[in-house]
Amino acid sequence: xxxxxxxxxxxxxxxxxxxxxxxxxxxxxxxxxxxxxxxxxxxxxxxxxxxxxxxxxxxxxxxxxxxxxxxxxxxxxxxxxxxxxxxxxxxxxxxxxxxxxxxxxxxxxxxxxxxxxxxxxxxxxxxxxxxxxxxxxxxxxxxxxxxxxxxxxxxxxxxxxxxxxxxxxxxxxxxxxxxxxxxxxxxxxxxxxxxxxxxxxxxxxxxxxxxxxxxxxxxxxxxxxxxxxxxxxxxxxxxxxxxxxxxxxxxxxxxxxxxxxxxxxxxxxxxxxxxxxxxxxxxxxxxxxxxxxxxxxxxxxxxxxxxxxxxxxxxxxxxxxxxxxxxxxxxxxxxxxxxxxxxxxxxxxxx
Amino acid sequence: xxxxxxxxxxxxxxxxxxxxxxxxxxxxxxxxxxxxxxxxxxxxxxxxxxxxxxxxxxxxxxxxxxxxxxxxxxxxxxxxxxxxxxxxxxxxxxxxxxxxxxxxxxxxxxxxxxxxxxxxxxxxxxxxxxxxxxxxxxxxxxxxxxxxxxxxxxxxxxxxxxxxxxxxxxxxxxxxxxxxxxxxxxxxxxxxxxxxxxxxxxxxxxxxxxxxxxxxxxxxxxxxxxxxxxxxxxxxxxxxxxxxxxxxxxxxxxxxxxxxxxxxxxxxxxxxxxxxxxxxxxxxxxxxxxxxxxxxxxxxxxxxxxxxxxxxxxxxxxxxxxxxxxxxxxxxxxxxxxxxxxxxxxxxxxxxxxxxxxxxxxxxxxxxxxxxxxxxxxxxxxxxxxxxxxxxxxxxxxxxxxxxxxxxxxxxxxxxxxxxxxxxxxxxxxxxxxxxxxxxxxxxxxxxxxxxxxxxxxxxxxxxxxxxxxxxxxxxxxxxxxxxxxxxxxxxxxxxxxxxxxxxxxxxxxxxxxxxxxxxxxxxxxxxxxxxxxxxxxxxxxxxxxxxxxxxxxxxxx
Numbered sequence: 001x002x003x004x005x006x007x008x009x010x011x012x013x014x015x016x017x018x019x020x021x022x023x024x025x026x027x028x029x030x031x032x033x034x035x036x037x038x039x040x041x042x043x044x045x046x047x048x049x050x051x052x053x054x055x056x057x058x059x060x061x062x063x064x065x066x067x068x069x070x071x072x073x074x075x076x077x078x079x080x081x082x083x084x085x086x087x088x089x090x091x092x093x094x095x096x097x098x099x100x101x102x103x104x105x106x107x108x109x110x111x112x113x114x115x116x117x118x119x120x121x122x123x124x125x126x127x128x129x130x131x132x133x134x135x136x137x138x139x140x141x142x143x144x145x146x147x148x149x150x151x152x153x154x155x156x157x158x159x160x161x162x163x164x165x166x167x168x169x170x171x172x173x174x175x176x177x178x179x180x181x182x183x184x185x186x187x188x189x190x191x192x193x194x195x196x197x198x199x200x201x202x203x204x205x206x207x208x209x210x211x212x213x214x215x216x217x218x219x220x221x222x223x224x225x226x227x228x229x230x231x232x233x234x235x236x237x238x239x240x241x242x243x244x245x246x247x248x249x250x251x252x253x254x255x256x257x258x259x260x261x262x263x264x265x266x267x268x269x270x271x272x273x274x275x276x277x278x279x280x281x282x283x284x285x286x287x288x289x290x291x292x293x294x295x296x297x298x299x300x301x302x303x304x305x306x307x308x309x310x311x312x313x314x315x316x317x318x319x320x321x322x323x324x325x326x327x328x329x330x331x332x333x334x335x336x337x338x339x340x341x342x343x344x345x346x347x348x349x350x351x
Numbered sequence: 352x353x354x355x356x357x358x359x360x361x362x363x364x365x366x367x368x369x370x371x372x373x374x375x376x377x378x379x380x381x382x383x384x385x386x387x388x389x390x391x392x393x394x395x396x397x398x399x400x401x402x403x404x405x406x407x408x409x410x411x412x413x414x415x416x417x418x419x420x421x422x423x424x425x426x427x428x429x430x431x432x433x434x435x436x437x438x439x440x441x442x443x444x445x446x447x448x449x450x451x452x453x454x455x456x457x458x459x460x461x462x463x464x465x466x467x468x469x470x471x472x473x474x475x476x477x478x479x480x481x482x483x484x485x486x487x488x489x490x491x492x493x494x495x496x497x498x499x500x501x502x503x504x505x506x507x508x509x510x511x512x513x514x515x516x517x518x519x520x521x522x523x524x525x526x527x528x529x530x531x532x533x534x535x536x537x538x539x540x541x542x543x544x545x546x547x548x549x550x551x552x553x554x555x556x557x558x559x560x561x562x563x564x565x566x567x568x569x570x571x572x573x574x575x576x577x578x579x580x581x582x583x584x585x586x587x588x589x590x591x592x593x594x595x596x597x598x599x600x601x602x603x604x605x606x607x608x609x610x611x612x613x614x615x616x617x618x619x620x621x622x623x624x625x626x627x628x629x630x631x632x633x634x635x636x637x638x639x640x641x642x643x644x645x646x647x648x649x650x651x652x653x654x655x656x657x658x659x660x661x662x663x664x665x666x667x668x669x670x671x672x673x674x675x676x677x678x679x680x681x682x683x684x685x686x687x688x689x690x691x692x693x694x695x696x697x698x699x700x701x702x703x704x705x706x707x708x709x710x711x712x713x714x715x716x717x718x719x720x721x722x723x724x725x726x727x728x729x730x731x732x733x734x735x736x737x738x739x740x741x742x743x744x745x746x747x748x749x750x751x752x753x754x755x756x757x758x759x760x761x762x763x764x765x766x767x768x769x770x771x772x773x774x775x776x777x778x779x780x781x782x783x784x785x786x787x788x789x790x791x792x793x794x795x796x797x798x799x800x801x802x803x804x805x806x807x808x809x810x811x812x813x814x815x816x817x818x819x820x821x822x823x824x825x826x827x828x829x830x831x832x833x834x835x836x837x838x839x840x841x842x843x844x845x846x847x848x849x850x851x852x853x854x855x856x857x858x859x860x861x862x863x864x865x866x867x868x869x870x871x872x873x874x875x876x877x878x879x880x881x882x883x884x885x886x887x888x889x890x891x892x893x894x895x896x897x898x899x900x901x902x903x904x905x906x907x908x909x
Contacts, residue, residue, distance in 0.1 A: 088620070272523045343673050
């Protein structure tokens with residue numbers, strides 16, 4: 001036991017006001033005194049174990065009797081229900097039986113055992129210290145400082161190889177900050193519907209209509225390059241929205257980014273990158289379902305609510321020679337969540 | 352010698368010859384464990400972890416942790432011909448083409464939800480009863496790390512099926528990694544194996560989910576249990592129970608049957624839940640597509656508070672010297688969880704500093720007898736609960752038909768106002784309960800018998816409580832008040848630890864503020880005598896004799 005500093009003193013009179021009366025007298029259970037009750041408990045327990053046995057047999061029966069059928073969801077649910085009920089009942093009743101057995105038929109008189117002090121005895125502690133000191137002395141760790149310091153130096157730098165060997169977990173060249181700053185949008189890339197992959201003419205879109213879209217070049221990525229396709233979607237997904245010309249305001253410099261009230265914004269939230277998808281038609285606000293950042297599509301994608309700080313990047317539109325909507329180039333800013341180097345790539349600058 | 356014992360004797364002898372198990376068995380077979388329902392919470396966590404391991408092994412027989420794109424040709428017709436990752440396709444196969452596969456998936460998911468829940472509630476049991484105090488601080492820390500590992504295990508598992516929900520979760524993780532200053536962008540490319548989402552993350556999460564994290568959990572659980580075993584379990588205070596003994600039932604046969612049985616009950620309940628309640632029907636969400644999301648996207652319950660913090664955080668993002676500092680993401684997802692973890696792990700040391708109590712404790716505190724600790728615990732629960740509600744603010748908005756913006760704004764204020772309020776209210780309630788306890792000890796219990804004196808005054812008769820209950824109500828330790836001592840000693844030398852002592856005394860005063868101390872022996876005798884005296888006074892004035900009850904045993908409540 002530790003000794004307490006003198007400043008720690010009990011208030012008033014220490015100790016318990018009442019003496020410990022010792023363990024309360026044991027009240028026998030019905031099963032202790034009445035052999036009939038004990039017999040009844042024994043029967044209960046064995047019935048539980050008996051049903052548990054049937055449960056295991058039932059599981060095998062259900063497994064064999066109800067094979068899964070292609071496309072049949074009802075059969076799947078039935079199989080799941082029967083397998084689960086039989087196995088669950090079997091496990092549950094084995095447990096319940098064992099607990100009932102312990103509670104009703106095994107002795108319920110509480111036993112008292114002594115606790116032993118956790119700290120070592122004085123002799124043991126002293127012997128341990130002596131052993132440690134002898135070992136330290138024999139190693140010369142304290143005396144031979146050259147060995148000690150060079151060992152510490154060697155150990156201090158050992159994490160470096162461990163960190164560097166992980167360097168090829170991902171490509172760090174070219175600079176990730178630059179890679180993630182650009183998307184596959186480029187000058188003249190057509191905007192296509194992200195389900196039908198049809199190009200879109202301005203006159204196809206009605207006022208108030210919202211279209212989820214992708215760059216036409218997405219389709220050119222081969223099917224087997226699944227990761228590239230996903231990355232393209234993760235950065236290049238956009239939404240097209242058509243508004244009346246007097247319904248939205250335009251920031252200076254963006255006057256020619258819309259086509260007759262059709263505007264195009266990145267679909268990737270600037271908070272942590274969820275695709276924004278909930279559109280409020282009256283306000284032309286777009287809400288991210290993950291953390292409720294809300295962006296005003298009628299005001300240059302500015303944040304009107306939520307944890308996102310930056311507006312949705314806007315993609316400048318043009319109409320190509322065949323009359324389809326296309327991009328004037330890539331986004332002027334990196335899309336998606338903020339990152340340390342992001343500001344370096346603002347306004348279309350790419351290092 | 353019974354037949355069972357005779358049958359076992361030969362192999363036991365053989366084992367003993369080689370491993371000296373006789374000594375081990377002699378010391379431990381009849382080891383006593385105290386009994387209380389709240390001690391079962393940790394057991395639920397342990398058993399659901401075993402169920403997790405077993406069901407998880409089954410799932411690995413069929414799951415393919417690969418992001419290679421395949422075209423689904425399995426039994427679930429609505430997704431036939433859809434390109435998806437092999438991970439998602441194999442998850443569908445487990446659900447639709449493996450008999451019992453859906454059941455095992457649901458068992459695995461339910462037991463994960465229960466595992467974290469049981470650990471959380473178990474932690475609160477340990478907290479509120481002061482079971483983390485010396486000598487159990489190490490086990491408190493191990494438990495705290497286990498809880499974090501539970502979250503890691505859950506999240507890595509949630510991400511594996513590569514369905515729309517799990518992919519959205521990963522996208523949020525990417526956003527969080529990107530918010531780390533200086534190295535975030537590089538770290539993201541290293542973890543995802545290139546630009547998001549890449550094709551490595553599933554197999555990397557897989558090895559973490561099936562080896563690293565569960566291996567660590569298993570090792571920590573082993574240490575956790577060995578320490579419980581070695582230090583012996585805590586017990587509630589009460590007659591016959593002291594700091595030097597442990598009162599309860601022997602491991603063999605009582606706890607072998609009870610705890611062993613409880614394992615089967617827990618696993619049985621999990622399997623029954625999996626038979627009856629659907630969880631994470633991944634085929635509804637479809638394969639992951641970074642441009643799609645389903646409305647009402649929700650993480651598993653134990654991630655909800657972190658998601659809630661992300662939701663209510665104001666949009667603090669700054670560009671300093673050309674570099675972006677996303678405090679709106681960093682604070683809720685990196686800094687606050689770190690701070691809260693440190694506070695959680697440091698609490699035993701904080702309380703030890705405040706109370707100056709470094710004694711060994713094997714008797715548990717009733718929560719009311721440590722009102723400040725109880726207040727802090729409830730404050731933490733309210734804080735957590737508010738964050739958790741924030742994580743479902745869109746659901747709260749739909750249920751109560753309130754704009755989601757109002758809820759977020761409300762939470763931003765409530766997170767700072769309601770937890771301290773909960774602290775104050777809880778502490779007052781605990782103190783009130785203490786007073787009621789002491790009143791029972793000093794004045795006895797209410798009998799429900801109302802008497803009228805000859806003057807027309809009414810009073811309720813009180814009867815003394817039995818000595819076992821009276822002892823149980825007064826067995827707790829007294830609060831210790833710390834004084835910093837004199838600043839200078841008699842020679843005018845400044846006490847070097849005076850400032851620390853003063854700080855400690857201030858914290859100590861806050862800690863025991865208004866806590867009710869139990870009466871001393873003299874006070875108790877005085878109280879009881881006074882009460883008896885008053886009863887006698889009344890009896891002298893009473894017009895009618897008292898009737899059936901024994902007047903000397905009754906006291907009057909003032």
